[in-house]
Amino acid sequence: MRTTDLPCVRIGSAAFLIAAALVTLPAEAQTKFHFGRTATAAEIAAWNIDVAPDGKNLPPGNGTVVRGREIYNTQCAACHGLKGEGGIADRLTGGRGTLATKAPIFSVGSFWPYATTLFDYIRRAMPLNAPQSLSNEDVYSVAGYVLFLNDLMPDTARVDAKTLTAFRMPNRDGFVSDPRPDVKTTGCMKDCK
Numbered sequence: 001m002r003t004t005d006l007p008c009v010r011i012g013s014a015a016f017l018i019a020a021a022l023v024t025l026p027a028e029a030q031t032k033f034h035f036g037r038t039a040t041a042a043e044i045a046a047w048n049i050d051v052a053p054d055g056k057n058l059p060p061g062n063g064t065v066v067r068g069r070e071i072y073n074t075q076c077a078a079c080h081g082l083k084g085e086g087g088i089a090d091r092l093t094g095g096r097g098t099l100a101t102k103a104p105i106f107s108v109g110s111f112w113p114y115a116t117t118l119f120d121y122i123r124r125a126m127p128l129n130a131p132q133s134l135s136n137e138d139v140y141s142v143a144g145y146v147l148f149l150n151d152l153m154p155d156t157a158r159v160d161a162k163t164l165t166a167f168r169m170p171n172r173d174g175f176v177s178d179p180r181p182d183v184k185t186t187g188c189m190k191d192c193k
Contacts, residue, residue, distance in 0.1 A: 068145025109150030
């Protein structure tokens, strides 16, 4: 028996061809055949939650380190350790001054260049079992608490968009641009060597 005679191969091949045809249909054909629709502004906004290093797209709201401790203990400590020392998930604390050694410790306090990306990551991906379940106030609070665990913020701090944007992480200047020419050139499209 040839592999192409197997029913699953025939079905899989047919499904692939149908999917390829749908993807290549022009917009007017998609409308005519009622395939998909244009996303609404609200749908796009719901997915447009990334935060840039400069703080662009940080939402309104604020939190406190004290509130962050409560949330961290119930939502984060089981994976990241009670004091951010790590567990079944990565450590979040320690390692400052180790990046240039033979045994670097990568953590929020030693490696991450921007506090805004900490907010972004927590907001989009944490807690692992329920991503995007924390309110903006909860995320501001947890970000502040993680910074507190790294001795970067006092336990009395209030955290908001202005605080995180102005905050200077210890490794802010630890990243350099990539000098390799292959990452700055455009791809060859014609008569390439």
